[in-house]
Each structure stands twice: as C-alpha cells, then as structure tokens.
Amino acid sequence: MAGAGRKTRKHTVACHRQLLQAPGGSVSEAVLTARQRRVSLGAVIAATFGVGAFLGISMPLPSLILERWGVSAWLIGLNGAMPSFAVLVLGPFLAGVVKQVGARTAMLGGFLIASVSILLMPLLPDLGIWFVLRFLMGFGMAMPWLVGETWINAIAQDHNRARMVGLYTAVLFLGMAVGPLVLQATDVTGFAPFLLGVGALMLAALPLIAAWHLIPPIDHAPSxxxxxxxxxxxxxxxxxxxxxxxxxxxxxxxxxxxxxxxxxxxxxxxxxxxxxxxxxxxxxxxxxxxxxxxxxxxxxxxxxxxxxxxxxxxxxxxxxxxxxxxxxxxxxxxxxxxxxxxxxxxxxxxxxxxxxxxxxxxxxxxxxxxxxxxxxxxxxxxxxxxxxxxxxxxxxxxxxxxxxxxxxxxx
The missing domain is CATH 1.20.1250.20 (MFS general substrate transporter like domains)
Known part of the structure; x- marks a missing residue:
C-alpha cells in the first residue's frame, strides 16, 4: 500500500509538470503551489464576471434595436441564434485553433474579435451585416469560453472541482444578470451600450493579464x-x-x-x-x-x-x-x-x-x-x-x- 501511495504521488507530480509544459516544449520544474493554484483559479473566475456582463449586454441589445427597426420576430430570433450557430459550426475546430495559437492568444484574440464585432454594429446598421457580426461574435466568445473552462478543470483538484466550477458558473450568470441592468441605464439607440460591452471584455482581460504566467498551456495533442x-x-x-x-x-x-x-x-x-x-x-x-x-x-x-x-x-x-x-x-x-x-x-x-x-x-x-x-x-x-x-x-x-x-x- 505504501508503494502504491508513493507511485500515486509521483504520478500526480508528473501530471502537474505535464500541465505546466510550455508551448516551446520546455517543462517548468516548479509545481503549482497552493497559493498559485488559488490565484490562477481566482483570475479565471474573476474574468468570468466581465464575460457574463458582455453576454448580458450583447444578447438583448441587438434584438431591442431590431425591434425598433420593425424587423419581424422570427428574423430577430434567427439573428439572436447566430452566436449559437457559430459554436455549432466551428465548435469541432475550436480545440485545434487553441492548440495552434496557445491559450493566452486564444482568450485575448477572442475578446478582440467580439469587441470589433460589437463596435461595428452601430457603424454598420444593416440587418444582413448584423447576421455576420453576431456570427463572428459567437466565434470570438467561444474561444475564451473553451479556454476558461479547460483552465478551471486543469488547475482545480478533484476534491474541490465541482465547487470551483459552481463558483465559476454562478459568477458568469451574475455578470449576465448585470448586463440588462446596464442597458436599462443607457440609451440603446446610441453608441454607449456598445462601448460598455467592450468595457466589460476589457474588465475580463485584466485578471487574465495579472495571472498571465499561471495560465495553463493547452497545447497537448488530443487522442x-x-x-x-x-x-x-x-x-x-x-x-x-x-x-x-x-x-x-x-x-x-x-x-x-x-x-x-x-x-x-x-x-x-x-x-x-x-x-x-x-x-x-x-x-x-x-x-x-x-x-x-x-x-x-x-x-x-x-x-x-x-x-x-x-x-x-x-x-x-x-x-x-x-x-x-x-x-x-x-x-x-x-x-x-x-x-x-x-x-x-x-x-x-x-x-x-x-x-x-x-x-x-x-x-x-x-x-x-x-x-x-x-x-x-x-x-x-x-x-x-x-x-x-x-x-x-x-x-x-x-x-x-x-x-x-x-x-x-x-x-
């Protein structure tokens, strides 16, 4: 039994070192300390609030504007389904994209794609263009979504994994609940709500940048x-x-x-x-x-x-x-x-x-x-x-x- 325990501990350390393997192939000698693990998890969970706020703004905002334009309900619904459609179409390729560009680039690149997409909406007020922009917005947000959840599962330990995921989910939906409150305080016909959406993503990026060195690489070849x-x-x-x-x-x-x-x-x-x-x-x-x-x-x-x-x-x-x-x-x-x-x-x-x-x-x-x-x-x-x-x-x-x-x- 003691031998089995030693083997288990060695295997755990080996797994942690594999997790910390850098994109260039070098392996960090340091295993995450308990404090580093807390900081890493805290960063991704804190970032989730900004992501949720962005979703809480970007999901209803175009629909409210399209309603003012007199667009039919089924077209509004179809336009609102574009982010989900993007994930369904591009989802099978997301892991490969993240593997190629790295976790950090995927998260911040996704924020950039979503930010540009939402900023272009008031500049290009056309229903057909908005279908394309909402599709791109869905693709952009899918990358930090994938990396964030993979990050939590990679860093969390099994004895508290479900609590960390539960906290992550609660913070995400708390941010989503804040989004509509932001819209109530602004004029949806102006530029302000779109800028606030970008601000939410900038807020999400801050804790990720602070924990830049603790983001686990997701560059393993899947089997x-x-x-x-x-x-x-x-x-x-x-x-x-x-x-x-x-x-x-x-x-x-x-x-x-x-x-x-x-x-x-x-x-x-x-x-x-x-x-x-x-x-x-x-x-x-x-x-x-x-x-x-x-x-x-x-x-x-x-x-x-x-x-x-x-x-x-x-x-x-x-x-x-x-x-x-x-x-x-x-x-x-x-x-x-x-x-x-x-x-x-x-x-x-x-x-x-x-x-x-x-x-x-x-x-x-x-x-x-x-x-x-x-x-x-x-x-x-x-x-x-x-x-x-x-x-x-x-x-x-x-x-x-x-x-x-x-x-x-x-x-």
Whole structure:
C-alpha cells in the first residue's frame, strides 16, 4: 500500500509538470503551489464576471434595436441564434485553433474579435451585416469560453472541482444578470451600450493579464475527436445537452408561459427573475454536494427532482408567488446540470483530451440551446400552455433514465 501511495504521488507530480509544459516544449520544474493554484483559479473566475456582463449586454441589445427597426420576430430570433450557430459550426475546430495559437492568444484574440464585432454594429446598421457580426461574435466568445473552462478543470483538484466550477458558473450568470441592468441605464439607440460591452471584455482581460504566467498551456495533442468523447462519456454529454435545453427553454419561454396562465407582464417577468436568482445562489451548494458524492448519482437525483418539481410551476396560474420556491429550485437544477457535468468531464479526461472534451461539451450545450425553445414552444401550442411543462418534465426524466442506465453499467 505504501508503494502504491508513493507511485500515486509521483504520478500526480508528473501530471502537474505535464500541465505546466510550455508551448516551446520546455517543462517548468516548479509545481503549482497552493497559493498559485488559488490565484490562477481566482483570475479565471474573476474574468468570468466581465464575460457574463458582455453576454448580458450583447444578447438583448441587438434584438431591442431590431425591434425598433420593425424587423419581424422570427428574423430577430434567427439573428439572436447566430452566436449559437457559430459554436455549432466551428465548435469541432475550436480545440485545434487553441492548440495552434496557445491559450493566452486564444482568450485575448477572442475578446478582440467580439469587441470589433460589437463596435461595428452601430457603424454598420444593416440587418444582413448584423447576421455576420453576431456570427463572428459567437466565434470570438467561444474561444475564451473553451479556454476558461479547460483552465478551471486543469488547475482545480478533484476534491474541490465541482465547487470551483459552481463558483465559476454562478459568477458568469451574475455578470449576465448585470448586463440588462446596464442597458436599462443607457440609451440603446446610441453608441454607449456598445462601448460598455467592450468595457466589460476589457474588465475580463485584466485578471487574465495579472495571472498571465499561471495560465495553463493547452497545447497537448488530443487522442480523440468530439464524436469519441460523446461515445465514451454519454452521461457528461447528456448533462451538457439538457443544461442548454432547459436553460434556454426557461429563459426564452417562461415569461410567455406566465402570460398564458393569465399573469400580467411584470409578474410573468418576476418568474424568470426568481429562476435566475436560484440559478446563481444554488451553484456553490450543488458543487459542495458534488465534491462529496458520486457525481453521476447526483445528476440522476437532480433530474428526478426536476421531473417532480416542474409540474408545480403550474401554481403560477393560481397564485404567482406560490411557484417561486419551485422556480428557485429549478433555476439551481437547470444551471447545476452544466456545473456538475463539467466537473465530471474534468475528472474523466486527462490533459491531452481536456480541450477537445470541453469543446464537445460546449457544442452539445449550444445544440440544446438551439433546439430547446422551438420544441418547447411547439409543445406549448399543442397543449396551451401546459405542454411547455410536459416537455421540460419529459426531457428531465429521459436524462435521468440515461444517467441511471450508464451508472448501472459502470464498473
């Protein structure tokens, strides 16, 4: 047993040194200290707030302006889907791009592409051009997204991995919640909100520059492709898919569901606010639990609870506040799929395949985000309005059954 312990410690040190391998091929002799690890994780999590603020500004801003132009709703929705479409199209190549240019260049280059894209929008007020610019914006933000999550999984240790991912997710969505508040305080027809979006990315870049020497290189040659990642880890893949599906379905259609149950617009929007607050507040507690139990079993439990809780959202049609505790919980669960799934991914794949595995995770998440609202909206039209809840409950139990099957087959 003592010999095995020594071998494990030697293997751990070897892995840390492999992680610190520089792009030129030299290997740092120093293993990250506990303080360096904290600083590195703190930098990427702090940067995430700026990224979230940018997304919170850039996602609704063009849609609000297009509405003022009198553009039809379906075209506004299609334009808003361009960033997700960019990730779906270019996602399989992201890991290769990051490997070629390096983690640092990929993150800051992505910020630059997104900044130029959003600055060109008020200068080129044309719907067709905005489709191209939002596609480029999606590509630009995909690179820091991939590098940031790979960074966290590379630096975090397994005993606190889920908590770090939960904290990262909570900070991201806190930034996204701030974005619309910024828009409320500015004139969306002017240049100011676009400049504020760029300012958010500059804010995100500051902690990364401060921790420049602690960014882990992502230059290992992967041994698998995206399809192999999905086949080898279907529970992780399913977590990404249902995270994107449930989040987008809630964010896009929950207020519509509230209106169709008879709520006024303010009360319907409050339902979404409660859901978002639950998503932010519950991420660290869910991560704490995930660091203390089998993460696959936790995902199963989360999906079962979501299945049972979703029909209770119908209480909103009776008394709006009666559904708030349920929505608070569902907000935490829908966002928690992503965090726990990402932590499971980090523990499942080694340094060589971490970037390509994370790219697969992101593509599946965006795939769920792309199809979720359309399918849920169709269900709502078929049984107005409660088909929406049926769709969410069915997808939750389907994922629970998948994860249960995979867990039962695991050695």
């Amino acid at each position: 698998m492709r995206l399809a192999q990642v999905i086949r080898q880890a279907p529970t992780v893949a399913g977590a990404a898919l249902i995270a994107g599906l449930s989040e987008s379905t809630f964010y896009f259609l929950l207020p519509v569901y509230g209106l169709r149950t008879g709520l006024e617009q303010g009360s319907a929007l409050t339902l979404l606010s409660v859901l978002i607050v639950g998503g932010i507040v519950l991420q660290y507690p869910i991560g704490w639990i995930a660091d203390r139990m089998d993460r696959r079993r936790l995902l199963i439990a989360m999906a079962v609870v979501a299945t049972l809780a979703t029909p209770l959202v119908a209480l909103a049609g009776v008394v709006a506040w009666a559904s708030w505790p349920v929505l608070f919980l569902l907000g935490g669960l829908s966002l928690g799929y992503y965090g726990v799934g990402l932590a499971l991914l980090g523990a499942r794949f080694g340094p060589g395949d971490l970037a390509v595995a994370n790219a697969a995770f992101i593509v599946l998440y965006e795939g769920g985000s792309f199809v979720g609202p359309t399918l849920a909206g169709t269900a709502m039209d078929l049984w107005n309005p409660h088909g929406y809840l049926v769709f969410l409950a069915v997808t939750s139990i389907a994922y629970a059954l998948l994860a249960l099957y995979r867990t039962a087959r695991a050695p």
